[in-house]
Amino acid sequence: MTFSITILGSNSAIPTLKRNPSSQVVNHNEHFFLVDCAEGTQLQLRRNHIKLQRINHIFISHLHGDHFFGLIGLISSMHLLGRAKELHVYAPQQLEEIIYIQLRASETELVYPLLFHPVNPETPEIIYENNSLNISTIPLNHRIPTCGFLFAEKTGKRRIRKQVMIDKRIPVTRIAEIKEGADFIDEGGMTLKNTDITDDPYTPRSYAYCSDTAYYEAMIPFIKNVDLLYHEATFLNDKASVAAEKFHSTALEAALIAKQANAGKLIIGHFSNRYESVSELVAEAKTEFPNVEAALDGKVFML
Amino acid sequence: MTFSITILGSNSAIPTLKRNPSSQVVNHNEHFFLVDCAEGTQLQLRRNHIKLQRINHIFISHLHGDHFFGLIGLISSMHLLGRAKELHVYAPQQLEEIIYIQLRASETELVYPLLFHPVNPETPEIIYENNSLNISTIPLNHRIPTCGFLFAEKTGKRRIRKQVMIDKRIPVTRIAEIKEGADFIDEGGMTLKNTDITDDPYTPRSYAYCSDTAYYEAMIPFIKNVDLLYHEATFLNDKASVAAEKFHSTALEAALIAKQANAGKLIIGHFSNRYESVSELVAEAKTEFPNVEAALDGKVFML
Numbered sequence: 368m369t370f371s372i373t374i375l376g377s378n379s380a381i382p383t384l385k386r387n388p389s390s391q392v393v394n395h396n397e398h399f400f401l402v403d404c405a406e407g408t409q410l411q412l413r414r415n416h417i418k419l420q421r422i423n424h425i426f427i428s429h430l431h432g433d434h435f436f437g438l439i440g441l442i443s444s445m446h447l448l449g450r451a452k453e454l455h456v457y458a459p460q461q462l463e464e465i466i467y468i469q470l471r472a473s474e475t476e477l478v479y480p481l482l483f484h485p486v487n488p489e490t491p492e493i494i495y496e497n498n499s500l501n502i503s504t505i506p507l508n509h510r511i512p513t514c515g516f517l518f519a520e521k522t523g524k525r526r527i528r529k530q531v532m533i534d535k536r537i538p539v540t541r542i543a544e545i546k547e548g549a550d551f552i553d554e555g556g557m558t559l560k561n562t563d564i565t566d567d568p569y570t571p572r573s574y575a576y577c578s579d580t581a582y583y584e585a586m587i588p589f590i591k592n593v594d595l596l597y598h599e600a601t602f603l604n605d606k607a608s609v610a611a612e613k614f615h616s617t618a619l620e621a622a623l624i625a626k627q628a629n630a631g632k633l634i635i636g637h638f639s640n641r642y643e644s645v646s647e648l649v650a651e652a653k654t655e656f657p658n659v660e661a662a663l664d665g666k667v668f669m670l
Numbered sequence: 671m672t673f674s675i676t677i678l679g680s681n682s683a684i685p686t687l688k689r690n691p692s693s694q695v696v697n698h699n700e701h702f703f704l705v706d707c708a709e710g711t712q713l714q715l716r717r718n719h720i721k722l723q724r725i726n727h728i729f730i731s732h733l734h735g736d737h738f739f740g741l742i743g744l745i746s747s748m749h750l751l752g753r754a755k756e757l758h759v760y761a762p763q764q765l766e767e768i769i770y771i772q773l774r775a776s777e778t779e780l781v782y783p784l785l786f787h788p789v790n791p792e793t794p795e796i797i798y799e800n801n802s803l804n805i806s807t808i809p810l811n812h813r814i815p816t817c818g819f820l821f822a823e824k825t826g827k828r829r830i831r832k833q834v835m836i837d838k839r840i841p842v843t844r845i846a847e848i849k850e851g852a853d854f855i856d857e858g859g860m861t862l863k864n865t866d867i868t869d870d871p872y873t874p875r876s877y878a879y880c881s882d883t884a885y886y887e888a889m890i891p892f893i894k895n896v897d898l899l900y901h902e903a904t905f906l907n908d909k910a911s912v913a914a915e916k917f918h919s920t921a922l923e924a925a926l927i928a929k930q931a932n933a934g935k936l937i938i939g940h941f942s943n944r945y946e947s948v949s950e951l952v953a954e955a956k957t958e959f960p961n962v963e964a965a966l967d968g969k970v971f972m973l
Contacts, residue, residue, distance in 0.1 A: 440685070444685075462775070465771055468764075468771060472768060
């Protein structure tokens with residue numbers, strides 16, 4: 368089951384020709400979730416060969432422009448391209464009026480249903496759920512109300528061994544209960560124990576997106592043992608006081624969070640324009656947490 | 671005196687990797703005027719080596735997103751870069767609240783003065799004036815209220831011949847009146863006729879931006895004898911009925927307007943995504959008006 372993150376933007380505040388501001392696509396089992404949507408995101412989707420209309424769910428962490436200025440353009444392009452499917456937007460309440468005031472100005476009535484789900488960034492809660500995945504908010508500590516998002520797979524079902532299916536002629540009607548743990552009585556009346564005909568479920572995987580935030584240990588319980596952590600690292604640690612003042616983090620602080628959360632891997636992003644190369648930021652983070660990579664535009668991380 | 675147009679976007683509605691939607695910079699005598707501001711305009715400025723902060727005046731033709739979705743990002747970047755100078759925005763009134771609702775959401779108080787000048791696109795009027803240039807609105811015919819912009823140089827002053835200045839020792843204090851047409855009495859008491867010591871003023875030049883609009887002959891009196899005309903040409907003429915329905919023009923119609931207006935040169939833009947190459951659009955326009963060029967991204971047109 369695919370579980371990947373494509374980075375569409377890795378810069379902070381101001382777009383440059385090399386790094387767009389925050390946006391990324393989480394592909395879980397061919398469901399495409401967009402996380403933040405800076406100006407230029409629709410072009411970044413094209414550039415990375417992700418079809419606009421495959422995105423059905425958009426999550427906005429907070430209402431600083433470098434995290435949402437591209438949303439209205441994406442919504443409009445989906446409209447102009449004749450979308451029919453629902454689009455779900457999860458964001459702080461104020462964004463709804465920001466969308467509609469712009470649609471009204473252009474006298475646009477969307478040809479598809481836009482479902483706006485107001486999110487209170489200060490309350491951790493599950494905001495999306497399907498058969499295999501929960502998405503929940505992670506309260507962060509930024510200048511304005513901000514949350515991260517945790518993508519957590521649900522514990523899967525037991526996996527029936529293919530060869531057993533064939534050899535023992537297990538009928539389709541019994542599959543559901545066997546996956547739940549039931550034994551199976553075969554044609555000869557013999558009971559096959561569930562553990563002899565199935566394998567354990569896959570270990571659930573998880574991904575946490577934490578941007579923007581100051582160094583904030585209170586997030587750790589929400590991201591404990593996460594497989595992959597995206598944590599902002601706007602500055603090097605020699606700018607720790609600037610970072611704190613602006614409610615941002617340093618690369619070292621991102622690593623300290625990853626370490627305390629016992630994350631499997633850390634990716635850092637939301638880099639300040641002052642860093643043309645981000646290798647020093649990665650190196651700094653590695654002093655506290657070895658498994659670090661920079662989240663540059665176009666990079667894909669697989670779980 | 672420089673008078674040039676840099677095309678930042680030549681596409682209609684949806685941005686592509688080759689053509690951004692509408693935006694251009696008019697440089698008149700090192701004053702930089704931005705006309706329309708689609709998503710991605712701030713990056714297009716960077717790509718074309720035009721410093722964001724050199725722009726002091728922005729003109730928005732109408733409130734379809736492909737003409738203004740990049741404005742809030744540009745305004746924000748100017749803020750983050752510590753702008754001090756005034757920024758003037760000329761646009762339909764509704765845009766003011768669209769700007770401020772987004773600034774409020776991010777709790778941003780701009781560090782520079784933003785002066786919003788509401789424009790009524792249906793009333794032709796001078797909306798900007800300096801010593802050498804007038805900018806006025808041109809009512810167009812689009813689905814929502816829309817105006818073009820006419821950049822018209824004022825008639826200049828008479829130009830004193832440099833050699834005469836030296837030979838006749840004309841004092842600086844007399845220059846202003848001679849430029850206005852006064853004769854000059856030299857040290858020997860001899861009257862030098864103005865026409866013998868000056869040349870005629872430069873012929874005033876003009877540029878008209880007309881996008882978006884259906885074929886609309888009523889604009890012709892406003893753009894009569896314009897040196898350079900930018901006219902939208904969203905479609906080829908085999909789509910004339912689609913163009914009319916959407917209040918857009920065909921390349922042929924753009925040429926017919928240029929011809930009737932006796933324009934010096936026509937540049938066409940606002941191309942539909944259906945045209946990967948625009949050579950057919952240029953060829954079609956040339957059947958009615960020979961001096962045509964496509965306004966592709968990055969092109970610079972000098973007057």
